[in-house]
Amino acid sequence: MVTERSSRLLALALLGSVLVVLLMAAGTLTPASELHHYPDADDLSQDYAAYQGERVEVAGTIVRTDPVVIEVDDADRRPTLTVTNVKEPVAVGQELRVFGTVQSNGTIAAHETVIVSPWETYYMWTVSFVAGVWVLARFLRGWRFERSTLSFAPREERDA
Structure with a gap:
């Protein structure tokens, strides 16, 4: 497991670069009629x-x-x-x-x-936005970001 800050930054840069290269490569593919x-x-x-x-x-x-x-x-x-x-x-x-x-x-x-119908597009975008906000809220309620290690850690359990 990578624990040093510089190692995490390097891993993040490497993964980001791979993502950009893969997205660019996918954009150059030609359509296949069998698809x-x-x-x-x-x-x-x-x-x-x-x-x-x-x-x-x-x-x-x-x-x-x-x-x-x-x-x-x-x-x-x-x-x-x-x-x-x-x-x-x-x-x-x-x-x-x-x-x-x-x-x-x-x-x-x-x-x-x-x-x-024109409303179908707006409905799709609205439902997707609401679902994205809901997932983000659930994530932020259960995890916190630690700047010192550039990582996410679970939040402490709260007593109910």
Whole structure:
């Protein structure tokens, strides 16, 4: 067990460096189709013809319902795509996530569609934040930080 302050700082620096290198290495990996990563709107906007007949996953805001047309967010512009085979009722302004096959003329033949409500994202972030604060509070109630040794030690038991 490492007990000297300099050894702990060295171990912390080494582990931090390994974490940074691993995060950078993970960012350079290419998607593997066997892991079910499909092209998205950015890929389609670069070369639509190259993806005809392939499966894609896109999301956008519904701008028309008959036929269903979605406006996807792209870095430079806002292209529209026509989506066929939509089974659930949709309305203009809803967010639609589509998994389907690229057809000609800006059409996606949907295999699966999901309507995403705006509140779902806020709910996810709120629940995650509350859970993180709860875990941090539980940790701080049971442990204290010792600056002299750069370590965490259990708090003394309190008599109830």
